[in-house]
Amino acid sequence: MQTSPNSIDHHDNSVIAETQAWIEKAVIGLNLCPFAKAVYVKQQIRYVVSAANDVALLAAELEAELLALQAADPAKTDTTLLILPDTLGDFFDYNDFLTVADNLVEELELDGDIQIASFHPDYQFAGTLADDIENYTNRSPYPILHLLRETSIARAVEAFPEAEMIFEKNMETLRKLGHRGWQELDLKPKTR
Template sequence: MEQEVTQAVEQWLTDVVVGLNLCPFARKPLRAGQIRYRVSTANEDKTLLEDLLAEFQLLDTTPENELLTTLLIIPKHLYDFSDYNQFLDQAEWIMERNSYIGTYQLASFHPHYQFAGTTPEDAENLTNRAPYPILHLLREENLANMIGLYPDPETIPENNIRRVESLSQEEKLQLFPYLFQQLKK
């Protein structure tokens, strides 16, 4: 199962995140093999927090040129988006408690991701939807450097929304087949 989960996330990263250029900073570490895909076996919060802390510690001890970022994939827990959202508070607490604020950032992805003020069907939610719940651990200094090199980084979210809104229904089904199956349930 771990291999299938990792392959699904790698495909999503390649086709959606990089393919649609939703994150203009993802292509380089993807090509350089600097992304770690860690499938958590956690089925409850305590174990997941332990996994999260272990990934931060791994980033602490691994040079940036070997490991730039980690995708902590959660296939057995936090399937409900509201539970996932509540867990993010615990993840932030772990970061604060271990003095990781300012060193790392978390980005969040979920199969049912929904921005405040949107409906589940709104296309903009696709920018943060992934095959499984994911906690993306980013090195803050590296992110700041990349953002500093990017012209008009504040336009990235607007550009992403326009990009996913411009997708045809056929393209959405091709890029996100698992999401549409889940939405119909």
């Protein structure tokens, strides 16, 4: 099946809009990441919708995005979200790919410069049940590889001295919110 460039643009725009709605309403709205608001407001997030439909193509795209982030001016692009609408829909396959991603960071000698955070619609922490509300701290509308500069993380941690408490605070926030509260966030993008 062929798609026209217009349908690809529409698809990508839709995927990005859903991702931005999640960032606005869940990540920033629930303060799951106290560092997210600044880069979001300053428009320093690069959104890349992956065209990959297999892990080999995804690894090539990830390599290109890691190198692009390293070369980018941090004042313009502080972080990258590589959004995967057509691959790694299964959380366990996604989780396995994280090893490939981390190995790629090392191969490119970017460890210490860039790290990868993980988000997935079916995210599940070890030792939890699939539907435990705590898992929703890392649940996104699509599988996402979040490429972060280590220097940005260090600055954020310095500005937020209790950074090690974020994880526990997020768990508590989600427990109070509950499944019904999560559903009521209405993470769909606003229509204009």
